[in-house]
Amino acid sequence: ETGVTQTPRHLVMGMTNKKSLKCEQHLGHNAMYWYKQSAKKPLELMFVYSLEERVENNSVPSRFSPECPNSSHLFLHLHTLQPEDSALYLCASSQGIGEGSSPLHFGNGTRLTVT
């Protein structure tokens, strides 16, 4: 596989469930990101990992918990979510975070619905 792969593509969960989103990149990049995409809003940066260390936590509620075990994998653990958390969650990767010129490569996203 090439590029950035996200699983599952769709997820429906109740407010009391615990689930995880998975992202894997095959580009040899060393930085990975989680974004939230909601209708009629700009993409919201949630978390940034560089060389497996978290460098950004953009005021995200604790019900979202990221994990980056290595530079190719990124998880987003979800628990006790709210209906307003329903959105498309996008994973991205880039080569480095110190150079603004490195573009982001996105996965196809996980469409999350919280019931």
Added chain:
Amino acid sequence: AQSVTQLDSQVPVFEEAPVELRCNYSSSVSVYLFWYVQYPNQGLQLLLKYLSGSTLVKGINGFEAEFNKSQTSFHLRKPSVHISDTAEYFCAVTRSGGYQKVTFGIGTKLQVIP
């Protein structure tokens, strides 16, 4: 802090007609500018980027954009659109150098009408 404004939320255009999608930004420092495209049920894909040098930037699928520093704009253009260009287009900005925190616009939906 930086921000991006995409004034048009939707742009309908007939097939083979030209199109311009507008993007204005604000930043107190030098910036890099990007346009990304999102096709239905997919993630975002880079169309083109401006880093420095020539203000006219050419990207994939026949798109181009022009950086205008005095007007703080980075409008996207295509001289003749195809049905396959129907998608949502996002303008983005990040500061040059240093940590890359990208700020995205709200997106413009381009609908190409046959």
